[in-house]
Amino acid sequence: MKTIRIAALVAAAPLALAANSAPVWVQHVDTIPAPQDKPFPGTITLKVDATDLDRRIYTVQERIPVAASGSTTLLMPKWLPGNHSPRGQIEKLAGLVIRANGKIIPWTRDPVDVFAFTVNVPDGVANLDVSFQFLSATDGDQGRIVVTPDMLSLQWEAVSLYPQAISRGKSRSRRA
Template sequence: MTVHVDAREAAQMVLHAKIRVPARPGPLTLVYPKWIPGDHGPTGNVADIMGLRISAGGKSLPWRRDPERTSEFAVNVPAGSNAVDVDLDVVVETRFGATAGASDLNWHRVVLYPKGARPRDLQVEARADIPPDWRYATPLSVASEGGGTLTFKPVSLEMLVDSPVILGRYGRSIDLGTALGAPHSMELVAETEDALAVNEKQIAAYRALVGEAAALFGARHYDRYTFLYLLSSAVEDGSGFEHHRSSLDVAPASIFSKEDDFRSARWLLAHEFAHSWNGKYRRPKGTPHSTTKSRCTTSCSGFTKG
């Protein structure tokens, strides 16, 4: 598969995607992710799709949405075709504090894939166009960058969905040191440069977190770890989402400038970091979802079913 996301209108809360899906002639059902790894239930919001166009060889193909399984779209691939092209428009979700100056790209919101396919077996070549002069951060490996376009090294669909991108007018990268042979960093994006003013005492606390996790767990399961931190004026409290090699965290833009805000939200990165071991790398048998009251949860087993 190939996925090319145009995020240049992220400030207007719109994402555009072009997806090419290898396919054989005949009936094909494409699905929009429903069970999102890390969420409590079938939270993939197909209602956020604003436009869907499917074609093959440059010719538009009629599609039919299943009246009961509303995340499924049926189409007939014409003879002589080996792929279908999907144009997808979706609204930017606001759960991670997206504003006109900072946003996120969660890949499950901009893909359709063949029903029945295993996400870990589908290889994806992904690209993203970002707004001019905006900064970005992601755990994905970037193969090339130029003209506002990021081209990522191929990964499985499973890993792509587990590797968000954050975008903002301003950004800062902070090295948190190496533990158990793996580098760790905190990547900040924000609407204003003032929000990035992390002091040395605060940085020291996060560096200590990395060392404490290494001492607690005694092993690591990733080649590097990235704390993705989106600082937004649209949120009043911290929230996050765990991933295998990263976490997507959001906090008020004042978290580093106001000691009370820092004190109230400093637990967040530690909480999501621990879920990389407990919930992502390992999940207790018989407990597919977390019982915590926070927003973050353990992973579901797939995209289309729990």
């Protein structure tokens, strides 16, 4: 008896799966605001510590000027020169912490674009201080080896975030 019941369930399983796997159209909602053509309010400062050779981890500190308070989206580059698809290594970014005036501020990952992080910049903040780790490959099956005790191949797009609304126009430099 038990064998017959199990066989009936196994026979019915492909029909249930077929009904659930039919293509369903879902409208794409772009959650990242469109860029605005405004001068950038300063210069991004990037510091990378590549001395953790045993674990092949870059420790990144970045200072990103912000023009105003409110919602800001930070992006990790995904479309890279010489690649024909979005090949940025977002899966190797870890431990992201964003601070404003020395206080940690929460961030959220965009629900559609995994390369985007949204923060709410408090009033009176001129810079976001961002820190994270880039977990470099330690073996060839994890990707290209970019750091060893004898070699360093540091690519800026792997170790930086930038504001989504960055302008291609002239920038104003704000001196600290």
